[in-house]
Amino acid sequence: MWLLTGALSGMLVATYFGGSKTPEPADESSVQQLGRPGKLGVAGGFLAWFAVGCPVCNKLALLALGYSGAITWFAPIQPVLAVGALVLTGVALFARLRGQVACPVRERPMEAAR
Template sequence: MMARMDRFRSALTSWPQTLALAARGLRTWTPRQVVTAGAVALVFGVLLGLATVLIPNSVFTREIPPVWWNYPVWILTAVFSGMLFATYVRGSATASPSGVEGTTELGDDVEARRSSRFGMIGAVLAWFAVGCPVCNKLALLALGYSGAITWFAPVQPILAIVALLLTGIALVVRLRGQIACPLPAVRVEERV
């Protein structure tokens, strides 16, 4: 338990440095990564907007109109998701896998898998957050119509905050990894 608390304290104190490294990572992006981020953000935003009827359409319907905060959450989630996707794109054909000379990609380590999961979970939570509470089949089956309005609708802003935090954390971790990759711990064995 104490080890977890120490890790948590260390993570909190290292966030300013992490954000600075993420900003440096973002400045190293090539036009290819910027275009990819924009295209993915646009496609993801249109798909999420159509499915949740934030973009009015004839395919999907929404029984309860959207609230004011649905639109910023929708747009921020699309932008973060596009940028997160672009961190997986190689900067150029001659650059190293991370797009920065002299660095290595996060690869298959725990942090890379965690950031990928955070991004995916954030996108799914954003869909639940900005969607119509009674049009969501899972909420409707689990809670019924009145339960979805009474119990699920008030939770949607919390889901939105969690979705943005998870996607934002995943993005910052990936951007930081383009500049500074953590080294694996080396186990020192004593020889007797």
Template sequence: MGYGLPVLDALRTWTARRWLAAALAAVVTALVIALPTAMVPTPVFGREIPTTWWAWPVLAVTSVLSGLLLATYVREPGTPEPSGATIDRRGAAGGLLAFFAVGCPVCNKLALVALGYAGALQWFAPVQPFLAAAGVALLAWTLRARLRGQLACPTAGAAGTTPEDVDRVPA
């Protein structure tokens, strides 16, 4: 591996199976966020306040980062299941923050009950870009940690990894 960023080195080791999982998870994430927030109009969900210009890039980045993050949990065939493996909740929190960030401020029942219609527009709407930034940052941080962990503790025999490769992985 080598001369690039450690995160990119980890991505270079991915098989087609992982990349396919990342692509599918990104599409599902985009739909799970865009449909209920009515970024994409449907007969089921409506929106009183138009989608902001920055919500579309937030949706795209959130979807890509979520897809990559979910793909880090995909095991290759023939590799043993890691002991003590847990799902990192920071990624879920990042996705949830992005969901609230791109949604209509007065369509969010929590904001509406807590602040009322005028309060949701006056207090919640201005906070939404910060929620978006926090959500994206949390997803990126979690993905970086997962990918660095993939390089630090590769499983012998996984995706072409040999026991000798384990000794050469940078800390």
């Protein structure tokens, strides 16, 4: 599960680099329905951070719940957090790539190509 979340997160981060802008959606309601892709991606990354690793190694869960609480309460919900992270990151990537038909490629002059 964390491999898929990592791959989706990498693709999402890659859409923010490369010098091209993502086209604006056709209507404003689609942005309001999905929210901002950046916020969804951050939320997915935050959930993935909590979902990966042992519950005792997670300092925040250990401080908030203690050792027995982390094992008893936090460990069983980690798979749910992982699925949530995967869904949020996938929705953010879909929203970011919506309307993207082709990647723009800059043409180089023939002298620079040699």
